[in-house]
Amino acid sequence: MKKSWVLFVASRYIFKGRSSSPVLAVLGIAVGVFALIVIIAVMNGFQLGFIESILEISSYHLRAESFKPGDCEELQNIILSTPGVMSVVQFKECQALARRGRSQQAVLIRGLAENAREIDVKMDQKLIFEEGSFDISDNGNVLLGSELAKRLNLYVGDEVTLYSISGILSSEDDGGIGNFIVTGVFRTGYYEYDCSWAFVNIDSVSYLDNESKLNMGIKLENHFKDKQLLEQIKKKTVNFDGIKLSSWRDYNRSFFGALRTEKLFMFILVGLIFIVVGLNIFQAQRRAVLQRREEIGLLRAVGGSQKSVRFVFVLDGAIIGLTGAGLGLCFGLLTALNTPHFFSLIEKIANWFINLVNIIAEFIGAGMVKTFRVFPPTIFYIKEIPSRILPYEVVLIFMFGFLSALAAAWFASRKIVKIQPAEVLRYE
Numbered sequence: 136m137k138k139s140w141v142l143f144v145a146s147r148y149i150f151k152g153r154s155s156s157p158v159l160a161v162l163g164i165a166v167g168v169f170a171l172i173v174i175i176a177v178m179n180g181f182q183l184g185f186i187e188s189i190l191e192i193s194s195y196h197l198r199a200e201s202f203k204p205g206d207c208e209e210l211q212n213i214i215l216s217t218p219g220v221m222s223v224v225q226f227k228e229c230q231a232l233a234r235r236g237r238s239q240q241a242v243l244i245r246g247l248a249e250n251a252r253e254i255d256v257k258m259d260q261k262l263i264f265e266e267g268s269f270d271i272s273d274n275g276n277v278l279l280g281s282e283l284a285k286r287l288n289l290y291v292g293d294e295v296t297l298y299s300i301s302g303i304l305s306s307e308d309d310g311g312i313g314n315f316i317v318t319g320v321f322r323t324g325y326y327e328y329d330c331s332w333a334f335v336n337i338d339s340v341s342y343l344d345n346e347s348k349l350n351m352g353i354k355l356e357n358h359f360k361d362k363q364l365l366e367q368i369k370k371k372t373v374n375f376d377g378i379k380l381s382s383w384r385d386y387n388r389s390f391f392g393a394l395r396t397e398k399l400f401m402f403i404l405v406g407l408i409f410i411v412v413g414l415n416i417f418q419a420q421r422r423a424v425l426q427r428r429e430e431i432g433l434l435r436a437v438g439g440s441q442k443s444v445r446f447v448f449v450l451d452g453a454i455i456g457l458t459g460a461g462l463g464l465c466f467g468l469l470t471a472l473n474t475p476h477f478f479s480l481i482e483k484i485a486n487w488f489i490n491l492v493n494i495i496a497e498f499i500g501a502g503m504v505k506t507f508r509v510f511p512p513t514i515f516y517i518k519e520i521p522s523r524i525l526p527y528e529v530v531l532i533f534m535f536g537f538l539s540a541l542a543a544a545w546f547a548s549r550k551i552v553k554i555q556p557a558e559v560l561r562y563e
Contacts, residue, residue: 157451160416160540161459167408168463168536169470174405175398175528176471180521182394188325191257192332194386195224195352196361197368202378204349210378213371214353219364224248224255224352227337229344232298233279235287242283242333244297246340246347247271257354267291267319271336277315281322282330293317297333299343313343326516358383409539416455416540420448420547445548452544453537460536464529474522478509 190196202210211223227246232239249272252259262269265281277297279289289295299311315335322329340347355364361382372378384391470477485507510517 157419157455160412160419160455161462163412163415164409164456164459164536164540165463165466167405167412168460168532169467170408171402171405171532171535172464172467172524172529173470173474174401175532176467176522176524177474177520178398178401179523179525179528180474182398183523184521185325186391186394188261188323188328189387189390190358190383191255191261191354192323192325192328194383196355196358196383197353197365198381199351199353199368199372200348200379200381202349202351202375206375206378207349207351210372210375211351214351214368217364217367217371219356219360220353220368221356222254222256222354224251224258224354225337226251226350226352227340227347228350229299229301229340229347231333231343232300233283233287233333234296234298235289235293238287240283240286240331242297242331244299244333244335244340244343246335246337248337255352255354261323262321263323265320265322267317269321269334270318271334273316274336274339274342275313275315276318276336277339278319278321278334279317280329280332281320282326283333284317284320286330289317289320291317291320297335297343301344301346311343313339315339324517406535409536412459413539413543416452416543417547420452420544448548449541449544452540452542452547455544456537456540459540460533463536464533467532468524468529471522471524475519478520482507482509 199210199214207225211225214220214223225248229244231242231244233242234240248254251271252269259269266284267278269278270276271278277295279287279295284290287295293316295315295317297313297315301311321334353368355361361384365380365382369380372380489505489507510520
């Protein structure tokens with residue numbers, strides 16, 4: 136008996152059957168795949184934005200610390216000669232207090248060379264200047280985060296006083312205090328940096344805190360190869376006394392772990408949709424097997440093997456899973472790639488109804504309803520909804536939706552093995 140009949144019978148059961156269960160199952164899987172793709176893409180947008188801000192601005196991919204100042208140039212040349220290293224930036228840091236009038240705010244001051252922007256291209260991409268530019272060519276210039284500038288009511292051209300506590304305590308002269316002119320106001324999208332970070336010339340940090348140590352921030356072509364390159368650099372710098380090398384994985388370990396856990400649990404919670412849909416498919420297929428006992432018996436009687444007849448129902452599950460996962464994939468990618476427009480459309484629809492309610496409320500003298508925002512800027516520190524699609528996650532979600540239907544159909548079709556053609560046809 137030719138095997139082509141299996142696909143024919145399976146398609147007849149799906150498309151010519153009277154039951155609405157296949158349609159509901161397809162919709163259930165499509166909704167699950169769609170929701171999971173969009174949610175994970177938005178989560179990736181937020182999380183990767185935060186992680187990249189930390190890696191490109193704060194911790195760097197690798198760090199070299201506690202080396203002798205006289206070894207700086209030689210050490211930098213050795214690190215740059217390592218394949219996979221993109222750039223090396225010298226920097227100093229100190230904690231300080233920024234004050235203007237009666238307003239004051241604790242800040243972290245990072246001193247960079249005036250050409251740091253050209254050396255560290257990725258940092259330059261993350262620093263978006265709302266006012267001014269990256270200008271720390273003069274020792275009296277300072278760049279402030281947007282929220283920090285807002286709190287102190289500072290604009291480009293204004294003067295701010297920086298007090299380094301450790302610099303004041305360790306200096307016998309006027310060190311530790313300096314007046315700076317704001318030459319740029321930047322925004323990274325990461326609230327902690329925007330509200331508490333300032334960049335100055337590296338020599339200014341030495342004046343504010345003469346005990347601040349010189350460090351090196353190392354950027355890699357691929358920051359996921361940090362362990363491999365860290366070992367290579369350690370072997371090359373073994374003769375440098377006191378040097379300490381560390382990876383970005385050593386910084387903010389708990390923060391990165393929390394983001395990973397959050398994403399995993401969100402994936403599991405939304406993935407429960409597939410379990411519910413799979414159970415529905417399982418029950419629907421079991422019911423179909425019982426309803427079609429006579430047809431199964433007839434197929435067995437004319438030469439169909441147990442495996443072939445069972446494969447009819449498994450193929451039904453495969454068609455349901457493939458169709459549902461495919462529809463969810465298409466609409467999910469379309470929405471994830473146009474997330475800002477999607478939320479903008481939701482806001483427009485909601486505000487249209489709100490305007491209609493306000494017109495009625497004004498006519499009857501009732502209170503007015505405020506405009507709707509999905510993510511109001513007064514609560515959420517974002518200008519638009521970020522979205523990042525990772526191909527391997529999309530493939531995983533698609534396969535999860537497809538295999539849930541396939542597995543449900545496989546387990547439901549086990550009853551076919553117990554159906555004997557003679558017993559079914561005896562009563563016909």
